[in-house]
Amino acid sequence: MDLQSRLQPPGGTGYLAWLRNYRRAWLAGDLTAGLVVSVMIIPQSMAYAMLAGLPVQVGLYASILPLIAYALFGSSMSLSVGPVAVTALMTAALLAPMATVGSAEYLQLAIWLALLSGLLLFIFGLLRLGFLANFLSHPVISGFISGAAVLIVLSQVPHLLGLPELPSSPEALLSGWQAINSLILGMGLVALVWLLYARSLLARHLNHLGLSMPLARILARLSPILVVVAGILVTRFWELQAAGVPVVGELPAGLPALVWSTPGVGTLYSLLLPALLISLVGFVESVSIAQSLARRKRQSIDANRELLGMGAANIGAGLSGGFAVCGGFSRSVVNDEAGAQTPLAGVVAAVLIALILVTLAPLFSQLPLVVLAVVILVAVSPLIDLASLRRAWRYDRAEGLTLLVTALGVIVFGVEAGIVLGIALSIAAQLWRGSRPHVAVVGRVPGTDYFRNTKRHLVETEPHLLALRIDESIFFANTKAIEQAIQRSLSDYPDTRELLLILSAVNHIDSTGLDMLSELSEGLLERDIRVHLAEVKGPVMDQLEKTDWLEEQVDEVFPSTLIAFNTLSSISRPMANDEEVTA
């Protein structure tokens, strides 16, 4: 089928299918995208290394081997992996309690963290555990990212003000205003204005100047490199380093060495939870970016292959002295827009960054740190996403609350606690929802064969027939509530002789639920009320057939509510005990 092959180009199904089926037509796009991405990610990589508390070259190291490793295993044709703001922040937050920022030990821990999370991801991929990421709900992810973005923005304020650390309060900032270095702040503000302009208006202005819109957009995306170059030139020309402007400092020229080293058992153990969290978050972020890009091109993403790809990328980062990586949003979009057809674009970018490291590394020594701080600020501030809080809150209070608590948890208690709190809350909300089932008394819509809730529609009911639709699977958390709802309806309809439970929305009955149903029907049989079922789903029926309840206490199972109504309406059983009749 030609349709089929057109729907899935060029990812195909196997590993490296894109390479085996490589077409010459794709080469121009891949080369361009590789070039554009390499230029774009140089400032980003250095900035995120700084954010992670690491020497800037570590960010560049993490932008070479990981891209090649991902190309071998990943399933996305557009995803660009490398250092990313959120994982950089997580690296800093998770390692800060374990070693002094800037020490050799800290660097070694960051490398092991990447290695370990790569191994975990790879193993999860082999075990096909991609589904685990589903337990991060959107409000948790969104709350986490907003909270992390706030932390990142706060962490960059000292760089922008030329202060040694974040003032502990607004008062401390005001009273210590003399300490603010106005030279650094001025440079920062200029860079900030330029980058904000580049993000919002530059593309349109370039378009007005006659450039095509796609080209204009790509050039606008590259604006950070201009700030970097300008920063270096200004610093060299006016010798600002001597004037107290902090700069990147000497970079070791050349490529990183491939080193395999193993942490001790104690270190390994304390790195395990951090590695798991970074893996989980990085994986979820990568997959959602990859999916949204793949959808546009009607390609498909395989979550388990993404685990392998992300795992290989992080192992590559760890082996070559880099830190944890994952798929980045803006770099992937640029990669895609610049024409990337296959992961070859990533390989090209990796080779170019390696060349730059070998040749131009010494030039970066005069790059002011404030420039990198501004690059981070501008990249990260849009991640503070109040719109999705508003949307979640409006859609469902519990979800808005989950988002908010996750974000505040990240800001106040830290990255780990925030995520764990968010996951626990979203599971609790789900259980809570399931524990308050909707049980409706239904009747026939006059003149039709439809049955609807008596509270929402004008419907006809039969005096001796009570039809209840249970709108939830019956499980331990809601058995009591369902039992109460049934008993309440029975006392609202005291003439009931036939109880019809409509199970169209019951997808599972657990043993706690079954025990309740069986005790309930026992009690009803004593009161001479018969129990019937309707619209039992196949899987539920399969399970009920193993029980005594169905055989001994259920009178009849009807294929539809209509048949049940027609059959049961015509029945007029004599009352077992006339004295009990009250109406």
Add this chain to the structure above:
Amino acid sequence: MDLQSRLQPPGGTGYLAWLRNYRRAWLAGDLTAGLVVSVMIIPQSMAYAMLAGLPVQVGLYASILPLIAYALFGSSMSLSVGPVAVTALMTAALLAPMATVGSAEYLQLAIWLALLSGLLLFIFGLLRLGFLANFLSHPVISGFISGAAVLIVLSQVPHLLGLPELPSSPEALLSGWQAINSLILGMGLVALVWLLYARSLLARHLNHLGLSMPLARILARLSPILVVVAGILVTRFWELQAAGVPVVGELPAGLPALVWSTPGVGTLYSLLLPALLISLVGFVESVSIAQSLARRKRQSIDANRELLGMGAANIGAGLSGGFAVCGGFSRSVVNDEAGAQTPLAGVVAAVLIALILVTLAPLFSQLPLVVLAVVILVAVSPLIDLASLRRAWRYDRAEGLTLLVTALGVIVFGVEAGIVLGIALSIAAQLWRGSRPHVAVVGRVPGTDYFRNTKRHLVETEPHLLALRIDESIFFANTKAIEQAIQRSLSDYPDTRELLLILSAVNHIDSTGLDMLSELSEGLLERDIRVHLAEVKGPVMDQLEKTDWLEEQVDEVFPSTLIAFNTLSSISRPMANDEEVTA
């Protein structure tokens, strides 16, 4: 309505309604039940105090004030509260790490534990948090009780063998067989045989001798008191205490003093989780006993009033030097069978036990401990419930596993860890089940208006209309799976132009699910496939109406699958792109 008043005698609705409406006719039953229960629970209370690692009189203290306190607040007319095997074991297991068994500190902790769990229960009752107990599923409760029973049986083996502690292995038992005190073992075996006979056959034999069956059953239930009396007589007559048979020892004569003392903050903090667990387990056990007894008499149990009653009982226990109490199964059944009509029976039992304490306490000093051990063994061994493991396993593997893991968790890791493990597993199982939704392609059963799964029934479908029934609420844990199932069906039916999602079993859509649906339909619209909904439930519709998805991307919402089929079958839209048609 006379029916109403007959359905709820004599509990009524308010507190102490039974007392306000007390009828002379109930008095005989309450007095008899009080007498029978007091005789029955004397050995039990002492035995369970021993199990909890406490002096035996503490068990008797816990059988006076708690019964009166429960009568003030509780809603059950039959429940008999007091020391119970499972809470006694929990007291021992939870306090053992905090103080030496037998020390004054240990006793004080046990009293505080009762007081604190009483306060917690009472507060939960005021806050109407009775529903919290619903999160203990039946497999968890059943696994916990079986595991606890195994621990209890093991803990009594040394008493039976006259050994100082449980041998660490079967080999240690064999190699140390000389240490076994054959006199104690002999007494134990005689008591054991008598009690087992009393439990299984005595009632029938007494019935053959001419006693009525109810009376015979009550006498058989009282057999432990005979063993106690015989044990005391034998020990006094042959002066067995001097021969090395451990006995209860001197009991302080008289009633317990009412003492209020407050633990320090540190102690309070470390008692909090134990108190919470004892409260939860005791509450769940009491409520299930109360409910099963109430059902027989068509009375009803109010979970929140049970919280207050159980709370008051434990506060009473703590104030009068007793340990944690809850409703006991065998004593409640005896209470009920002996004719208890109201909680007055409990008050009578409390008064009688107080009288016995004042008058007969010195007699108990010669009671051999092995007799109490046998009372425990016989009472507890039926709680090891393999039948419910078999039933749970047959009904649902995940539930059988939950039960088994809870039981093993209790035995291997202890009471707290076992319960927490069980709750976590049953929540995980529930999420796991929800994360693997059943999605069925449905078609019309020929000649009818019913729609059924194409895989289970021979049904008619339309080539360009794909009708999918989603058999699960759509939430974060299953959005990926549902998306994949929809995409798979779409590639199985490549001519689909109209996608009908039947939401009869969807009781909730969370924001993660909504995002998926909205991205999915965006992709489908690009492929010129329209999305329709059918059988959307009221609460789901209310929520969807707040979203853009319904307005912008859903073509039509049909009230029933039938209307949707009839409407959509007749449509024949021109293909947007003929080239894409393959079949």
